[in-house]
Amino acid sequence: MAASAPETLTIVDAETVHVDAPAGHKAEIRLWLRLLTCTMTIETSIRRKLRERFDVTLPRFDLMAQLEKAPDGMTLGELSKRMMVSNGNLTGLVERLAAAKLVDSRASETDRRAQIVRLTAEGRAEFAAMAVEHESWVAEMMRGLSPGEVETLMRLLAKLKRSAHIALSADEKPAEGKNGAAS
Template sequence: MSVASRRRENSTVRPLSKQRLRLWIRLLRAARGIEGELRERLRKQFAITLPQFDVMAALARNEAGMNMTELSRLLMVSNGNVTGIIDRLATDKLVLRQAPASDRRSYIVRLTPKGAAQFAIVAKAHEGWIDELLAGFGAAEAEELIQQLSGLAAGHRGGDQRS
């Protein structure tokens, strides 16, 4: 069987791998565009960085607090990275470190009341921005896409790089 006729068997003129490559470029550009827009608005309107907002959002959702490893895994950033972000938030009294009695290697990071109050305000604006920036997606489209994205390369990012 010739290459040409084998090609003709499936209906894709463009190879699927090229199509997926295009999709990846678009996905990356979309994420970067939205991230950049959010970053700029957070900075100008609330004088906060995007990574700091991300950490506060994670902590707001987990009122009991989180340790550093949980944070790095959830946010898909490297372990050592979280240290600096928490340092800066702690300097601004937006988060605090609590030592649990059981394990002296780790500690729990929580939002302070000041941090929680400030986050509530920023989060409201943030949700509105996302609503605006993703206005092209209706409820059904959004749900479908969420499902597709969930089963992607389940990120083995974050956490310790050693294994």
């Protein structure tokens, strides 16, 4: 069951076996590094442009982008899940954006534990301006891909995402035992 044990025995030739670690997953490691490189390259460029053009940080833009999709606001927990960052991180981020009058954060009427965060009118306008350029920057960086290639990447990355989530859930519940062995 341990992830470190080579359970799936892929047949490899002798060369590959003795050069690599037990199971020889070099292709996967190279793919992971390439994925990281692509993401970092694009992200670094976007970060720089957001600062130059709008004097805003990427995390702030990302937070505003989430809120823009939720006119009725969103709790911190929801934001945390969607942005894939820690809860504590958001507390500070929201505080700073609230200080800049771009978002508004207030306790929920029905559950006083929850904070509901919304874009202010100013935040919405500011985001709209940024989003237009942001979209064109991304498109420009992907200009070398054909529509078909974009489509293929979408499909394969969706598959990778599913695959990663399966691995995730597999090691987050090392022992189950209670509700039967199903699913």
